[in-house]
Amino acid sequence: MPTTVTFHEYATLDDAGRAALLKRTEGDLGPILEAAKPIIEAVRDEGDAALARFANQFDKSPVTADAIAATPADFDAAFDAVDREMIEVLEFCSDNVRRFHQAQMPEEMWWKEMHPGVFAGEKVVPIDSVACYVPRGKGSFPSVVMMTTIPAVVAGVGRPFIVTPPGPDGKVDAATLVAARIAGVEEVYKCGGAQGVAAVAYGTETVPRAPKMVGPGSPWVVAAKRLLSDRLDPGTPAGPSESIILADETANGRVAALDLLIESEHGPDSSAWLVTNSRSVAEDALAAIPGYWAAMGEERTGFSQAVLCGPRGGVILTPDFGAAIDFVNAYAPEHLQIHAEVPQDYLGAIRNAGEILLGAHTPICIGNFTLGPNAVLPTNAAALTHSPLGVHAYLKTIGLGHVTRRGYDLLAPKAKRFAEYEGFDAHANAVSAMRDAAFGNEG
Missing domain, CATH: 3.40.50.1980 (Nitrogenase molybdenum iron protein domain)
Structure with a gap:
């Protein structure tokens, strides 16, 4: 098994090479x-x-x-x-x-008065x-x-x-x-x-x-x-583990490397990247990784090496930090940890990630086990459209409506015109003079 960590100079890659970095194990099922x-x-x-x-x-x-x-x-x-x-x-x-x-x-339930006599809401x-x-x-x-x-x-x-x-x-x-x-x-x-x-x-x-x-x-x-x-x-969608450690020039490469190994040890089907605009951070990380492997058990080292020495993990050096952030947003990682002196400065630029952990004292393992937010996160770029697991995944909403006679008089003519435009006769009849006739003296 190769034991040299994969290293990419992002600026030298063509479009196909950059697209290959986004692939995960579960991409071809x-x-x-x-x-x-x-x-x-x-x-x-x-x-x-x-x-x-x-x-x-x-x-x-x-x-x-x-x-x-x-x-x-x-x-x-x-x-x-x-x-x-x-x-x-x-x-x-x-x-x-x-x-x-x-x-x-x-x-559990809310209502909003849309107009006088017109109420809409939700039940959870x-x-x-x-x-x-x-x-x-x-x-x-x-x-x-x-x-x-x-x-x-x-x-x-x-x-x-x-x-x-x-x-x-x-x-x-x-x-x-x-x-x-x-x-x-x-x-x-x-x-x-x-x-x-x-x-x-x-x-x-x-x-x-x-x-x-x-x-x-x-x-x-x-x-x-x-x-x-x-x-x-x-x-x-929650498949094999994946992470990006995003590090600027203020980061400690040795600490970033320590955190890079966290998700890489889950298994050979995981993905884990250190993305940085700093060559010194990249070099420090690459130099530190073999020593960290030596402090791990054989099985977990094997998993980590399969990931970091293969096509789905390693270190990516970008020409500037804007390119690093663009890569993160395109990758939409399950876990993202930002190593920087002031990581909050970059929070607004990150649009796509399952979770964002800020700073060198917030490693992914703390998020996985002890922090509190859910660690079941979207994988395989599903963070482009999906959220972490949370109570909302176990709940559903039911739309609610209540219209008084006053509200009906406002809404019915507009509903009738809509129904006529879309060609629904029963829809239109239900909000026409036929309704008042059906009510008789009760309306």
């Missing part, structure tokens, strides 16, 4: 889409039996069809398995996430049921449990539940169960990948059907969500 189809069909037709078979095949986990759900005893055992310090960390971080999302909650209601996907393949992620379940509970979702791949022991990760109970969620099902998405879309003997799924996942999860989008709202 063609082969995975085809391979996911029979998995989805099997779950639709066979239910729990297919989930158990795929757990054995893909997760190397001895799950049986009658043990798809985590039991209350599993939750209790998880609290014994996780050390007290970690439980306290989960409680502390969960409280920050909860308080942030409580502050996000909109009014939670979605009945939402599945929270918690990945596991390259580690365990109780942080994702916090970020997906807590806003669901805050929003008032009637039935939030978790689907997650089982481990090689046939069980759910213990910290995942602890985080779920802290959040107030007691339903967890052992099914991940495309089969987990299919289980939620169709329902099985054990896994309930839900109209929506949230949470990050592998390209297999992304592909299955796309294939099942007619049955399942896939929520915020």
Whole structure:
């Protein structure tokens, strides 16, 4: 495997070279889409039996069809398995996430008087049921449990539940169960990948059907969500991890390099760039990275090297900081951290990012775990149009209207003219003299 960090001089790249820097792993799902189809069909037709078979095949986990759900005893055992310090960390971080999302909650209902006797408004209601996907393949992620379940509970979702791949022991990760109970969620099902998405879309003997799924996942999860989008709202697009560390000439290149490695260690399908207009910052970062790899474990080093020494990561030197900001806005990264003496100076210029973390003391890992804002963020340039996961993803609005007789007299003639123009006879008749005649003496 190459161990030399990829380095690009942005000014020397042609249009094709610059476009190549924007590509992510999930950009080409063609082969995975085809391979996911029979998995989805099997779950639709066979239910729990297919989930158990795929757990054995893909997760190397001895799950049986009658043990798809985590039991209350599993939750209790998880609290014994996780050390007290970690439980306290989960409680502390969960409280920050909860308080942030409580502050996000909109009014339950509002009205505005548009004209005398004409009232319009909205009613906000939670979605009945939402599945929270918690990945596991390259580690365990109780942080994702916090970020997906807590806003669901805050929003008032009637039935939030978790689907997650089982481990090689046939069980759910213990910290995942602890985080779920802290959040107030007691339903967890052992099914991940495309089969987990299919289980939620169709329902099985054990896994309930839900109209929506949230949470990050592998390209297999992304592909299955796309294939099942007619049955399942896939929520915020959240695929393999990605980040940009944006650094100006006042930044410390060694610290920027430390933060560059954060998302690169998630897996070989991640993307991570340091973008700077300063050659000295770039050189300092490049010089520091090998030493940081030496302080990491073999697996995570391998993931990081696959990213930073490949086509989806490394260091980009731009001719000026304006070009660096333009690249960020075109890339629309999941995570953006700005390394600068006064990072707030650049905040107004950033239009496209899942999150913006300001300053050298706000590394992405603090955002991922402890800060409070949601860390389930749009990937693969979805930040061009999508927002982070939050309470709004678990809520829907219902339009409201009320018109008095006084308001009707103002609106009806205009509605009648509109209906006539668009050729709708019943529309026009409903706001004509025929209405008064139908009321008789009651109008």
